[in-house]
Amino acid sequence: MKVVMGVDIGGTDIKFGKFSNQKLILKEKIKTNKSDDGTHIMDEVYQKVDEMVGIDELVAIGIGIPGPVVDGTALGAHNLRWTKARNIRQEVYDHYQGRVVCTVLNDANAATLGEMEFGGGKGYRDFVFITIGTGIGGGIIINHHLIEGSTGSCGEVGHLRVETGNIRRCNCGLYDCVEQYASATGIVKTAIELRRGRETDLHKLDIITAKDVFDLAKAGDDVAMEVVYEMVDKLSTALSQIATVINPEAFVIGGGVSSAGEFLIHYLRKRFKELAFYSVRDVKFELAKLGNDAGIYGNEYYASLELENKH
Amino acid sequence: MKVVMGVDIGGTDIKFGKFSNQKLILKEKIKTNKSDDGTHIMDEVYQKVDEMVGIDELVAIGIGIPGPVVDGTALGAHNLRWTKARNIRQEVYDHYQGRVVCTVLNDANAATLGEMEFGGGKGYRDFVFITIGTGIGGGIIINHHLIEGSTGSCGEVGHLRVETGNIRRCNCGLYDCVEQYASATGIVKTAIELRRGRETDLHKLDIITAKDVFDLAKAGDDVAMEVVYEMVDKLSTALSQIATVINPEAFVIGGGVSSAGEFLIHYLRKRFKELAFYSVRDVKFELAKLGNDAGIYGNEYYASLELENKH
Numbered sequence: 001m002k003v004v005m006g007v008d009i010g011g012t013d014i015k016f017g018k019f020s021n022q023k024l025i026l027k028e029k030i031k032t033n034k035s036d037d038g039t040h041i042m043d044e045v046y047q048k049v050d051e052m053v054g055i056d057e058l059v060a061i062g063i064g065i066p067g068p069v070v071d072g073t074a075l076g077a078h079n080l081r082w083t084k085a086r087n088i089r090q091e092v093y094d095h096y097q098g099r100v101v102c103t104v105l106n107d108a109n110a111a112t113l114g115e116m117e118f119g120g121g122k123g124y125r126d127f128v129f130i131t132i133g134t135g136i137g138g139g140i141i142i143n144h145h146l147i148e149g150s151t152g153s154c155g156e157v158g159h160l161r162v163e164t165g166n167i168r169r170c171n172c173g174l175y176d177c178v179e180q181y182a183s184a185t186g187i188v189k190t191a192i193e194l195r196r197g198r199e200t201d202l203h204k205l206d207i208i209t210a211k212d213v214f215d216l217a218k219a220g221d222d223v224a225m226e227v228v229y230e231m232v233d234k235l236s237t238a239l240s241q242i243a244t245v246i247n248p249e250a251f252v253i254g255g256g257v258s259s260a261g262e263f264l265i266h267y268l269r270k271r272f273k274e275l276a277f278y279s280v281r282d283v284k285f286e287l288a289k290l291g292n293d294a295g296i297y298g299n300e301y302y303a304s305l306e307l308e309n310k311h
Numbered sequence: 312m313k314v315v316m317g318v319d320i321g322g323t324d325i326k327f328g329k330f331s332n333q334k335l336i337l338k339e340k341i342k343t344n345k346s347d348d349g350t351h352i353m354d355e356v357y358q359k360v361d362e363m364v365g366i367d368e369l370v371a372i373g374i375g376i377p378g379p380v381v382d383g384t385a386l387g388a389h390n391l392r393w394t395k396a397r398n399i400r401q402e403v404y405d406h407y408q409g410r411v412v413c414t415v416l417n418d419a420n421a422a423t424l425g426e427m428e429f430g431g432g433k434g435y436r437d438f439v440f441i442t443i444g445t446g447i448g449g450g451i452i453i454n455h456h457l458i459e460g461s462t463g464s465c466g467e468v469g470h471l472r473v474e475t476g477n478i479r480r481c482n483c484g485l486y487d488c489v490e491q492y493a494s495a496t497g498i499v500k501t502a503i504e505l506r507r508g509r510e511t512d513l514h515k516l517d518i519i520t521a522k523d524v525f526d527l528a529k530a531g532d533d534v535a536m537e538v539v540y541e542m543v544d545k546l547s548t549a550l551s552q553i554a555t556v557i558n559p560e561a562f563v564i565g566g567g568v569s570s571a572g573e574f575l576i577h578y579l580r581k582r583f584k585e586l587a588f589y590s591v592r593d594v595k596f597e598l599a600k601l602g603n604d605a606g607i608y609g610n611e612y613y614a615s616l617e618l619e620n621k622h
Contacts, residue, residue, distance in 0.1 A: 068590055075590075125461070126460070126461045140556070140557070142453065142458055143458075147453055147454075147557065148558075149437070149557060149558025149559075149591070150436070150437045150558055150559060150560040151558055151590060151591065151593065152558075152590075153558040153588075153590040153591045154556070154557055154558045155556065156555050156558070156588055156590060156591060157555065157556065159555050159588040160552055160555050160556070161548065161551065161552065161586070162475070163475055164473070164474055164475055164476075164548075165475075172588060172589060173589065174586070174588065177588075237472065237475075240472065241471055241472065241552045241556070242556050244467050244468065244470050244471050245451070245465070245466065245468065245471070245552070245553050245556045245557060246451070246458065246460060246465055246556060246557065247459075247460025247461055247462055247463075247464040247465045247467070248460075248461060249461040275472070275485070277464075277467055277470040277483060277485065277488075278483060278484065279379055279386075279462060279463075279464040279467060280460070280462065280464045280467060282462065
């Protein structure tokens with residue numbers, strides 16, 4: 001049986017999906033071994049892939065990397081401790097002596113393609129996928145194609161500036177990037193600021209999580225609701241910037257924070273309409289559907305597409 | 312001789328270019344007749360086109376409209392007093408009994424294509440054209456193709472929000488759009504604010520223009536220079552938002568204000584580098600080259616492309 005592998009290399013773990021006829025038939029996960037500057041990662045990928053492929057025939061492999069990618073080359077991936085550019089496509093090609101088609105994608109872009117083909121972006125020709133977790137990432141689909149950008153950095157939407165006062169410093173060195181306000185980390189930061197001197201159940205928590213904030217807001221805690229409003233205001237500001245630039249049909253919202261679900265989407269839709277330019281205001285909001293599997297789906301899809309193009 | 316016409320319909324005048332083998336051989340201009348809700352405009356276009364074509368054979372016509380366009384239909388054009396959607400492509404097709412290929416583009420998008428093929432964008436695969444005049448508009452080229460957006464409003468970059476204090480109201484109904492700060496109008500507004508109580512030659516002017524501000528700044532007037540810095544800061548903020556979303560290779564700066572030339576580009580490039588996310592920071596800045604002719608060139612190019620595709 002001919003099979004295609006989708007591999008999603010993350011800073012914490014590596015997810016593997018084995019596909020036959022675009023159907024996921026086996027799914028596994030290993031810890032990411034970042035020792036020795038991440039030099040063992042690709043060997044462990046090959047080992048797991050071979051084990052999962054077994055007696056089947058591997059025809060294509062799609063790999064996702066947490067960092068910018070241009071033409072099969074990962075320019076660098078801090079979370080894997082890869083500091084130099086690596087031509088992963090060539091490495092995989094060499095490893096399998098040219099018998100296997102390989103594609104390489106940035107992780108958020110892979111998830112975007114997964115959501116396009118099998119998830120919340122299905123049926124849209126132009127949409128932007130936004131993944132909100134510890135940070136904020138994204139990917140852009142135009143005319144049913146992923147756009148990757150001149151240096152592989154399209155859709156770095158977590159670093160849109162949404163304040164002008166240089167209030168919160170971002171890990172990237174800039175100030176007031178939207179992920180400092182609207183990511184899980186940003187929400188917690190705001191909660192800690194806003195609960196000071198206020199009557200709120202947020203004080204009952206030793207460690208606040210974004211989920212706690214949404215749960216308390218849903219339960220009617222006013223201060224938690226203010227935290228949600230602040231998150232929504234900043235995220236909508238970024239979304240309105242995106243819409244003004246590329247005028248998409250839809251936003252597909254994923255990542256851990258999107259588990260707040262329709263509650264979040266409701267306020268987001270409302271605030272976005274207030275902030276967006278009139279001719280780009282009519283945007284649909286969808287929840288992502290594939291969760292943590294979006295990456296393996298997207299990498300498989302992209303590798304399958306490349307396989308088709310070669311035949 | 313087979314000829315293609317490029318027509319750029321603006322709120323003040325309509326520009327016509329007659330092309331043979333992609334070469335401009337005749338150029339004319341008429342005033343835009345906006346009486347009776349702009350109902351005479353297309354008739355006057357046909358009249359002028361026929362006059363300029365003369366004994367030659369018109370094979371294609373590309374038309375630019377100051378408003379959003381989707382699939383040949385102008386959704387509305389306030390500057391022409393067109394309040395309803397009009398399928399211009401069909402109208403032209405019917406007028407010439409189906410003998411002439413017609414394309415319709417938003418005016419900024421047409422100028423973008425003109426600059427791509429014959430101007431400052433030549434040689435770039437991905438770039439954003441920014442035109443700075445009374446307002447600010449733009450167009451986006453990705454992979455050597457124009458992207459128009461789901462409702463024909465890609466590149467409405469004049470309405471990127473660059474302040475969060477609701478300081479200057481924009482004509483669009485929102486606050487703090489970049490064109491309120493970095494357009495010719497915005498620059499003058501800033502100059503009037505900043506000259507108060509200051510020692511500056513800006514007081515010698517009854518009516519300030521953007522050109523005056525740049526001329527005084529170049530001549531060493533400190534307050535005029537502050538006005539330039541403020542314009543550059545706001546425009547760079549918008550450009551960094553664009554770069555974060557679509558990671559272009561280059562910005563091509565056109566429109567009346569771009570006649571400030573390298574002086575403007577120098578400060579823009581510097582401030583942009585400070586504000587942009589590290590992986591999208593390496594962007595080239597170019598001056599547009601076609602001036603007011605960009606539209607006729609772009610419309611001709613697009614119509615010629617469509618003609619090729621039909622054969």
